[in-house]
Amino acid sequence: MSITQKTDALKQMLNNSQDITTRLFICKNNTKCGLVFIDSAVDKLLLSSSVIEPLQKFDFTNNKDNDITSIQQTIIAYTSVKTVKTIEDTLQDILNGFCAVLFEDCQTILMVECAKWITRLPSEPPTSAVIHGPREGFVEDITINMSLIRKRLKTKELKVEQLIIGKETQTQVRVCYLSNIADNNVVKKILTKLKQIKIDGIIDSSYLASFLGDNKGSLFKQVGTAEKPDVVVAKMLEGRIAVVVDGSPFVLTLPFLYIEDLQSSNDYYLSPAHATFMRIMRCFGLFGAIILPGIYVALLVYHYEIIPIKLLITITNSIQGIPLPPFIEVLFIIVMFECLYEASLRMPRYIGLALSIVGAIILGDTAVKAGLISSPGVLVVAVAGMLSYTVPDQSAQISVLRVIFTIIGGIFGLYGLILGGMVLIAYLASMTSYNSPYLAPLSPFIIPDQKDGILKRSLNQQKTRPQSIPNKNARRQG
Amino acid sequence: MTKITTNQYILIAVFCILTSKLMTMPTVIFNYAGKDAVFSVMLNIAIELILVLLITGLIKKYNNTTFFELLKLKFKKIIAIIIASILALFLLFKGVFLIQETISFFTLSLFQSINMWLLIIPSILTILYISYKGLSAIGRSIDIYWVFVFLALIIVFVISITKVDFTANLPYFENGFLPFLTGSMHSLFYVGNSLILLLFMGKVEIKPSLFKYTSLFSCGMAFFATFNIFIFYNLFENFVPYCTFALSNLSQYNPFVTELGHIGWLSIVESTINLIFMSSIFCYCVRQYLQFSFCINKKIIAAIISGGLYFVVMYLFSFDLYKMLAFIKDYAYIYSLVLIPIIIILCIVLHSTYKKPSLTTNIYIKGKQNAKV
Structure with a gap:
């Protein structure tokens, strides 16, 4: 089989895609070589300097038995070079960014890894920004x-x-x-x-x-x-x-474990007292983000006697004349808030910013002034929405739970919220992740793990690894 | 087999001492014992404490077998089923009573007007769900609830103690010991929450400190609960018969609380969590009984049947707490009067017939394990 037939056969096996490139060249003693690679996947500069050039200069007369191993070891100046015997492996390697080097009168194919996929450099991830600590983030490679x-x-x-x-x-x-x-x-x-x-x-x-x-x-x-x-x-x-x-x-x-989302990498680079304080704040944030609109609706619909009298008067004055009942009003604001959030994410950045201003200031203010929605309702939903970003990794779940708890609060009142909370806790408590209880170390309450649970002790006090995660070697220090 | 930790078991035992003692029981007792009611409360809580300790001792000994299996092992199957049925019936009624108590006190305390079905159906569904989720969900949930429950209790206790006149009900035993004994007897149904602990037999990760800490914390809670009721009697004096729910009244109509603002909801939330959670454990026990006696393999079916039974019993009492209270005072206490001594005797018999596993068996098992390795 001639070298042209070989390269054409490979190209055909790769469905004759237009980005499959074949390159034929002749070496010193007229030995014909062929390359097959994906045009967009390889580093062509390196390919020519480290594969084509050395091969063109190589005298195949010295390599009497077509010894591929010696070419692999002495000629190709690439870190990853291998030989393959089957066609399937060859095709797969080409698709993975290898360059197939074929020689006339030789069955073995040399595969040179010269992939150069487009990727970005490690930078600070937008979703995990920190004040202290390393800023490197993973990339797509x-x-x-x-x-x-x-x-x-x-x-x-x-x-x-x-x-x-x-x-x-x-x-x-x-x-x-x-x-x-x-x-x-x-x-x-x-x-x-x-x-x-x-x-x-x-x-x-x-x-x-x-x-x-x-x-x-x-x-x-x-x-x-x-x-x-x-x-x-x-x-x-x-x-x-x-x-x-x-x-x-x-x-x-x-x-x-669920608690992982309540912890931030920043906590480990700050003082333990500050980290503990922030974690407690995140817990309040999580709780408030889920349940605040539900409590507001339940209190206004069923249990207004719980609200201190002065606050009740203020709220009553604000909601007077609002055409929608509190339950529907809050649900409406939540839906608007979520839509606004979704739109600002999808929009080009500069329009998204404008949309946020229009949504938050103009729409909200106008709706309140027009008497369609009340300012306490807007305030409660806005606070709940803001709180959900104290635990950004849980914001998707929080959004769904917020709507569910608002509906429960509107229909069943505070009693329904308590029952809903109990069902949620039972559900989470029954979950496991690879034999680790999902709510550990809070539930089951594992005392040694409290050093890095909601509370955070200094690193020199954390002498053992968490018991919540199965491990072979419990000791970390000493 | 799924097991709960020693800490979770201790918390459940402590909840058994507390549950329902601070709700309708003080008023029921007061109707019989008058000013001596606090001594009836002490007696009832003492009986509960004895049950907790007896059962904990049993659990520590028989840590590899469940209660129903043990009954089958020690007695004939039919006797085991009879004992289990008597127990299950008691637990079922107690579970239903706890829900009814919760719904009624919540409605009275916080709902101006609400359709009763909006409380009954979610309550039963919640209980059914938790009981279906089983032991690990129950055990792990209590690890979260105890903080809220104890915190709310302590707040109510602290704000109440400042206004109480401890001499208000003196002198005691003006009419002899009969009122105090009658009060205790007619409220005996409130005792026996700890019988659920029997069904945790073989499902607890036993630590050597189990008995010590269970005794310590149960005694602490018994003292705390008694003291709270003592405060309630001294604070409300002759108005006690008009206060159906002690804890709720203690926090809602306390002058100190009123000065601070209305924080009675705190105790209401605490009691709701406590009662619904305990009712779920009762439902879980009924589910266990159904699975054992009627060989129901699917736990979802057993849980649905238990939930259905809850509904039927509530329906029989027309979803009315006062009908239930009347039944408890007039008839149900007799059931407790029979059942509690039977369980105490049973515990003593099981204690005395306990045989330590022989050393040879252990060596055999150990040897087998080594051989396997």
């Missing part, structure tokens, strides 16, 4: 992400298992854990779940999150996500397992 983790974990105990998931996307997924800390059963369970996934494509790590969660169809997060390598490393040091997905700046961590 798995190699960069792995290097960010490796940079912080220079230990032989860091074990990485690689899987390819997605029939069409062939996405690289790497499961990283510290083999001397992470519980083997959890690692095994995660790997088993990942291997069982049969899907056409994995576009982002959130695709995997839905497969890795223990409680299918739950409103609540089942898998932790982190956009910063310092957070992932800290979690791995506690015994968690990280799942890095190519193409996603979000690294998944397992097992996931």
Whole structure:
């Protein structure tokens, strides 16, 4: 088979795509070579300087038996060069950004990894901004992400298992854990779940999150996500397992506990007292964001005698003449708030800003002045909306729960809110994430773990790893 | 098998001492014992405490078997089912009473007007859901509730104690010991919350300190509850018969509270959580009984039947707390009068017939495990 036939055959097997490039060249002693690669996936400059040029200068007369290994070892100046025997492997490697090097009169194909995917540089993630501490964030390239983790974990105990998931996307997924800390059963369970996934494509790590969660169809997060390598490393040091997905700046961590969302990486770089205070504030924020509109509606509809008399008079004066009952009014404001939020997210940034001003100031103020909605109603929903961003990772769940609790408050009053809260707690309490109770360390109340629960003790007092996360090695210090 | 932690068990035991004692019981007792009511309260709480300690001792001994299995093991199956049925009937009625108490006091305290069904149906559904979720949900939920419940209790206690005249009901025993004994007897239905602990047998992660801490915290709660009722009697004196719900009245009509602003809702929220949660545990116990006696494998079916039974019993009393109270004072106490001694005797028998697992068995098991490794 001539070299042209070989390259054409490969191109044909790759569906004759227009971005598959074939390049033929002749070496010193008229030996013909061919390259097959994806035009948009390889670094062409490096390819020409490290593959084509050395090969063109290479005298194949000295290489009597077409010894590919010696070419691989001495000529190609690339870090990753391998030989493949089957056509399937060749095709897959080409799709992964390798360049196939073919030689006349030789069956073996040399694969040179010269992929150059477009990616951005690590920068501070917009969703995890910190005042203190590292600002590096993950990007969409798995190699960069792995290097960010490796940079912080220079230990032989860091074990990485690689899987390819997605029939069409062939996405690289790497499961990283510290083999001397992470519980083997959890690692095994995660790997088993990942291997069982049969899907056409994995576009982002959130695709995997839905497969890795223990409680299918739950409103609540089942898998932790982190956009910063310092957070992932800290979690791995506690015994968690990280799942890095190519193409996603979000690294998944397992097992996931609800309290993780009440903690911020900033807490670990501040004084423990301040971190504790902030965590308590986040708890209040979470509680208020979910239940405040519901309580407001319940109090106005059923239990106004609870409201202190002066406050009641103020509220009554404000809601006088409002055509909508408090329940409908608050629901209406919540829906408007959510729509405004959604619109400002989707709009181009400069229009989004204008929309926020129009929505918040002009629309709200005009609606109040027109007597369509009351100012206490707007205030309550606005405060609840603002509070939801004290726990940004839970804001999606909070939005849904807020609507549910407002409806419950409007129909069943305070009694319904208590029952709703009890059902919610029972539901959360019954959930587990890889055998770790979802509400740990609050429920079950694990005393040693309270050093880094809602309260935060200084690092020198945290001598053991959290018991809430299964691990092999409990001791952290000493 | 899912197990609850020692801490969770202790909290459930403490809740057993507290539950429903601060609601309608003080008024019911006062109607019989008058000024001596506080001694009837003490006697009732003491009986509850004895039950808690006896059952905790049993749980510590028989930590590998459930109560129903133990009954089957020690007696014939039919006797085991009879004892279990008598117990389950008591627990069912107690669970229903707790819901009815909650709904009534909530309506009286906070709702100007609401359709009763809007309270009954969500209550039953909540109880059904929690009982269906089972032991881990119950155990872990109490880890969260106890903070709110105790905090609210302490606030009510602190704001009440400043205005109380401790000599208001003196002298005691003016009419002898009969009123105090009658009061205690007619309110005996309020005792026996701790019988639910029997159904936690074999489902508790036993720590060596289980008995010590259960005794300590139960005694503490018994003292606290008695003292709160003592304050209630001294604060309201002759108005007690008009105050159906002690804790609610204690916080709502306390002059100190009124000066501070209306914070009676705090105790209302606390009591609701406490009562509904305990009622869920009763429902869970009934579910366990149904699964054991009628061999119902699916817990959802057993939970729905328990919820249905709750509804039927509530319907029989026309969803009226006062009808239920009358039944308790006139008839249900007799049931307790029979059941509680039976359970006490049963506990003593089970204690005395307990045999430590022989050493050889342990060695055998250990050896087998090693061989497996």
